[in-house]
Amino acid sequence: MNRYRLLPSDEAAAILELAGDIADRELAPLADDFEERGEFPREAVRVLGRAGLLGLPYDEADGGGGQPYEVYLQVLEVLAYRWLTVAEAVSVHTLACYPLAAFGSSAQRAEYLPGLLGGELLGGYCLTEPAGGSDAAALTTRAVRDGEDYVVNGTKAWITHAGVADFYQVFCRTGGPGPAGVSCVFADASTPGIVPARPERKMGLNASPTAQIAFDDARVPAGRLVGEEGEGFRIAMSALDAGRLGIAACAIGLAQAACDYATGYAKERQQFGTRIIDFQGVGFMLADMATQIEAARQLTLHAARLKDAGRPYGIVAAQAKLFATDMAMKVTTDAVQVLGGYGYVRDHPVERYMREAKVLQIVEGTNQIQRMVISRTMSR
Structure with missing residues (x-):
């Protein structure tokens, strides 16, 4: 600890x-x-x-x-x-x-x-679509009321746990265009007509399945509507505020692992009769890594404490996600550099850490979207 x-x-x-x-x-x-x-x-x-x-x-x-x-x-x-x-x-x-x-x-x-x-059941979150990632309000998956069910048709993309989840939160269109037409339904993964595609072949996180999910006349009981019709976009955005903090925390843990591994290696590796950690070029790099990790940790925990206190925290969550995941990409890349050629081979875990860090800058809203969220509040 x-x-x-x-x-x-x-x-x-x-x-x-x-x-x-x-x-x-x-x-x-x-x-x-x-x-x-x-x-x-x-x-x-x-x-x-x-x-x-x-x-x-x-x-x-x-x-x-x-x-x-x-x-x-x-x-x-x-x-x-x-x-x-x-x-x-x-x-x-x-x-x-x-x-x-x-x-x-x-x-x-x-x-x-x-x-x-x-924990006996595992969940998935179905918001993103093939033609709509950052523009969630433009989603096209549609749910039409038919008696006691909603009949859902459409395709979701980049769904974590696709094919292994037991349930999905599905954001779909029950009304007209824009955010006001979006609703949320809670669907069993075993529902006929819910068909996960072949998992994507990714750069990292290979043990975590990510895939498209097709909804082909999938009938979801109307009692599985979460909130009211038309409330789905607000639900999705509220969930993402909290989810961004989860990704920030993941980035911090990954970066800490990379920093600790690189530090341990630098203490053992010798060149010119000296531990490489004692060379200023390496020691300063490790010092910067440790400092950035701690800064990300404190920003993320500050956002969490605002949330726990019932205070507005969405902007700070966007800042935490942005800073922590950019930090993780830099720290893991530097960890590979500290190990030199050994960092580039699979005998050491830092190459995997670097590949995994990249996706954290993309999920739960790309870091470009986080910058948009933050800058818009500054322009008001």
């Missing part, structure tokens, strides 16, 4: 210690093999759920852990330090549970959330 870490309670400290123990025992030993084979570690995610780590920021009454968001984010950091695929799985699952937890009816929350937050 980071010796500079401040936690709000003894319970939080125990949760982080538990997360670290499970990550060391159940996750870290599997990472290289599962990433090489491109196999999703479903049982490892179940282990986290059974330990109470998949519903941490949600109410205990709904089956969650009742923990502050700042504690949940630090758990994500701990997991990402060992294996980013699993940390991202927890982050996406938490995002997928959000619409029900925040906008679902009391009956929906009572029926569905205990199982979802308990």
Whole structure:
């Protein structure tokens, strides 16, 4: 555990210690093999759920852990330090549970959330489409009311957990154009007409399946509408504010792993009879890496504490996601550089860290979108 870490309670400290123990025992030993084979570690995610780590920021009454968001984010950091695929799985699952937890009816929350937050079920978040990534208000997947069901048709793209999730939050058009026509429905993955495509062949996170999902006359019970018709865009954007913090925490954990590995290597590697960490060019690079990681951590935790206090936090979340993920790309690239030629081969994990860091600048809103969000508030 980071010796500079401040936690709000003894319970939080125990949760982080538990997360670290499970990550060391159940996750870290599997990472290289599962990433090489491109196999999703479903049982490892179940282990986290059974330990109470998949519903941490949600109410205990709904089956969650009742923990502050700042504690949940630090758990994500701990997991990402060992294996980013699993940390991202927890982050996406938490995002997928959000619409029900925040906008679902009391009956929906009572029926569905205990199982979802308990971790036996895994969620996916279906917002992006092939022709519409950043422009979510222009989505075209349509849900038409037919008796007691919605009939859903369309295609979603870049869906994490496609094909392995048990449920999907699906954002679809029930009305006219624009944000006001978007709604959210909660669909079982086994619903006839919901068909995941072949997983994408990605640069990194190979053990985390990402794919398109086709909806072909998929019938979703009308009782699975989350919130009201036309409320889906607000639900999606609200969820992304919190989800961006999850990605920031993942970036911090990944960058810390890269920095620590590079530091350990620099202490052992000698050139010209001297440890390379004692050369100013390398030592200063490591010092900058450590400083940027800590800056990202504190910005992210500041946003989480605003959220926990019920204060507006969306802009700070965008800043945290932007800064932390750009930082992770720089830190992991520098970690490869510290190792030199050894950093470029798979005998050392830093090449995987660098490949994985790239996607964090893209998901939950690209960093260009984060800059737009931030700059717009400055122009008002």
